[in-house]
Amino acid sequence: MIGHTPFGNCLTKGEPGFGNEDFLSRVDNRDEIEDVDQPEIYRGASIVLRGRRIAVAAERGEELVDVLRRLVPDHRDLLLADEVELRRRIPADIPEIMRLDRWHHPDLLQDTVPSQSMTFRQLADVLTTGDVRRYAPDMPPNTHWSRWPESGNL
Incomplete structure (x- = not known):
């Protein structure tokens, strides 16, 4: 799944x-x-x-x-x-601004809230301004499944 x-x-x-x-x-x-x-x-x-x-x-x-x-x-x-x-639950008139397959995701188990994550702050800035250049990652992506061995398990 x-x-x-x-x-x-x-x-x-x-x-x-x-x-x-x-x-x-x-x-x-x-x-x-x-x-x-x-x-x-x-x-x-x-x-x-x-x-x-x-x-x-x-x-x-x-x-x-x-x-x-x-x-x-x-x-x-x-x-x-x-x-x-x-797009099943997203209105057809909302344009896609940016799609990410890889990013640096904060470890929420380590008490890092999304608002403290530079990645999420930059993404919020992109959404607010529509300027994709505002997303300038300062940390390497960590979303590869091998970094999250329990992902996919419910």
């Missing part, structure tokens, strides 16, 4: 943040690839993403999350939300 989290004061439906409908299931054949007796363990077989069968170099018994993450470099477009999914 992959999710996206819409926030704003003019969403077309629902409350800001994510709800169950914001989680996107990408694997069409989870029952074929997940071990029945050991949930979240790969039992083998090719993986079907959005109707496309994908061969994966993985061994039976591997953590399923690790097998699925291995698909990202070559099949990112099949895993991420498409334009229709991204």
